[in-house]
Amino acid sequence: MIICDDEGWLRIDFSDWTATMVSLSYVLSKLPARPDMPDNLLDSYPIGIERLRESGGNKAVDALYRVAGELEFRPSCYDVVELGERVLAVTRELQGVKERFRSKNRPSFPTGRAIHGS
Secondary structure, eight states: OEEEOTTSOEEEOGGGOOHHHHHHHHHHHTSOBOTTOOGGGTTOHHHHHHHHHHHHHHHHHHHHHHHGGGOSSBOOHHHHHHHHHHHHHHHHHHHHHHHHHHHHHSOOOTTSSOOOOO
16 A cells, blocks of 8 residues: 655555565566666565556566566556556456367367367
8 A cells, every 4th residue: 555644655554465465576676777767766566566456456566577577677656657558558458369269179060068078
């Protein structure tokens, strides 16, 4: 949960984080900072993880976690949300392609019943 303190700073209450959120945060923390990233965004990725869960749910966090090790640089909070939503969209699209492929390759029989071999 994101909390805005009296001074306007954003803080995170990690008590409701899932194991995947914690693992994603760890993976992102080990990535090198992007050379052109402003200092105020260098360690903002946990806010992005929280916002990603708010926008795309745990599925979006899970999808980003599966590919996070492939990232070249540590993303900002904004990048985390954008990347997570994009990975989730690609994952859904791929699932749809797999389902269409499976349904095209199912044998159909005129009687609607499978023919058993001898």
